[in-house]
Amino acid sequence: MKKESWISRLAFFVNKVLAILTFLAYILPFLAPKLFPFLSVLTLLLPLFLIVNFIFFIVWVLQLKRKALLSGFVLLIGITFINKLYRFSETNEKAESNDFTLMSYNVRLFNKYEWLPNKKVPSDISDVIQNYNPDILCLQEYTPNENVRLRNFPFKNIELEGNKNKYGQAIFSKYEIINTGEIDFPNSSNNVIFADIVKFKDTIRVYSMHLQSIKISTDIHEKLDENKSKFIFMRISEAFKEQQLQSELIKAHYDSCKYPKIICGDLNNSAFSYVYRNIKGEMNDAFEEAGSGFGKSYNFKYYPARIDYVFVEDIFKVKEFQTNNQVKLSDHFPVITRLEIVEKESKK
Structure with missing residues (x-):
C-alpha cells in the first residue's frame, strides 16, 4: 500500500480543524452572543468556512479518497446555511398592478x-x-x-x-x-x-x-x-x-x-x-x-x-x-x- 504523503496528511488535518470550526459556527446562531462573545465572531467567517469545505470536498473527490466524506457531511448538515450564502436561481415574476x-x-x-x-x-x-x-x-x-x-x-x-x-x-x-x-x-x-x-x-x-x-x-x-x-x-x-x-x-x-x-x-x-x-x-x-x-x-x-x-x-x-x-x-x-x-x- 502506497504511503500517504505528508502534504495529504497535513491537508486532512486542516480539513478536520475546519470541520470542527464550521460545526461550532453552525451552533452559535442559537446562542446569545453575551454568553460567548469571542466565539460569536466565528459566524462572520462561516461563508469562508463553507467555501473552503467545498474546495476540500472537490479535491478529495477528484482523488477518489474517502476523506471527501468529512466535508461532504459538513456541507450536507449546513445545507440551510448554504442557501443563506448563495442562491443559484433568481425569481422574477410578472409584475401586477397591485405590486x-x-x-x-x-x-x-x-x-x-x-x-x-x-x-x-x-x-x-x-x-x-x-x-x-x-x-x-x-x-x-x-x-x-x-x-x-x-x-x-x-x-x-x-x-x-x-x-x-x-x-x-x-x-x-x-x-x-x-x-x-x-x-x-x-x-x-x-x-x-x-x-x-x-x-x-x-x-x-x-x-x-x-x-x-x-x-x-x-x-x-x-x-x-x-x-x-x-x-x-x-x-x-x-x-x-x-x-x-x-x-x-x-x-x-x-x-x-x-x-x-x-x-x-x-x-x-x-x-x-x-x-x-x-x-x-x-x-x-x-x-x-x-x-x-x-x-x-x-x-x-x-x-x-x-x-x-x-x-x-x-x-x-x-x-x-x-x-x-x-x-x-x-x-x-x-x-x-x-x-x-x-x-x-x-x-x-
Whole structure:
C-alpha cells in the first residue's frame, strides 16, 4: 500500500480543524452572543468556512479518497446555511398592478466627509433612486443634503439627531403614512424607525433598522499587527453583545404590532448570526425567496458580505429581489425588492 504523503496528511488535518470550526459556527446562531462573545465572531467567517469545505470536498473527490466524506457531511448538515450564502436561481415574476417596490440603502451620509473622491455622490444617489422609482424608500445613515432630490415621495418619516451635523434614518413613501415612531437603543447613536403605511385598503408597518456597527475596515490591505488584531476582535465581540440587546428591543416592539410587517435595513451582521435569527424570527428573508448569487450588500473586498436585509411576513409574496453591487456610491449597495400582498392560503 502506497504511503500517504505528508502534504495529504497535513491537508486532512486542516480539513478536520475546519470541520470542527464550521460545526461550532453552525451552533452559535442559537446562542446569545453575551454568553460567548469571542466565539460569536466565528459566524462572520462561516461563508469562508463553507467555501473552503467545498474546495476540500472537490479535491478529495477528484482523488477518489474517502476523506471527501468529512466535508461532504459538513456541507450536507449546513445545507440551510448554504442557501443563506448563495442562491443559484433568481425569481422574477410578472409584475401586477397591485405590486409595490421597496428599496433599502445605507447612503453613508451621502459622502458628507468625502470618503469617496466623487463630488457628485448626493446627486448620483438621487439618480439611482429615481431610476428604480421605489414606492417605499428606507435610507440609513441619512443626512439632509440640498443635492438629494426625492420629489416623488409626498409622505416621509425622518428621525435625526445631532446639533450642527444632523444624521439618522428616513422612510419615504408614495403611499400615505398614518403613524410613525422610533426605537431608541441605549448608549448608542443607532436606532430603528418605523412608519405605518396605507396601501389601498391595507395598512402595513415598515421598520428601517441600523444596528451597532462592528467597524471593520473595507481595505483588506490595511496592516494589522497582533495588538491591533486583538483590539478589532474585542471590538467586534462588544458590538455583537450590543446588537443582541438591540435585536431583543426590536423583536419586543414588532411582536406587539397588529399590522403586517416588513423589516429592512443595515443589520451590521451576517445571515449566520444570533442577531439575524432573532430579528428575522418566522419572517422570510427576501434574498432567500427571490435573490441570486451571494447577495453581497457591503463593499468589503474579496468577501461576500451580506449585511443589509429585507424581512417580510407570510402575507407578502416576494416576486423579485436584487442587490445592485455596481452602484459604488457608499460602502453599502442598495437592495430592492418587489412585493405583493396576498392571503396566506394563496401565497404559493
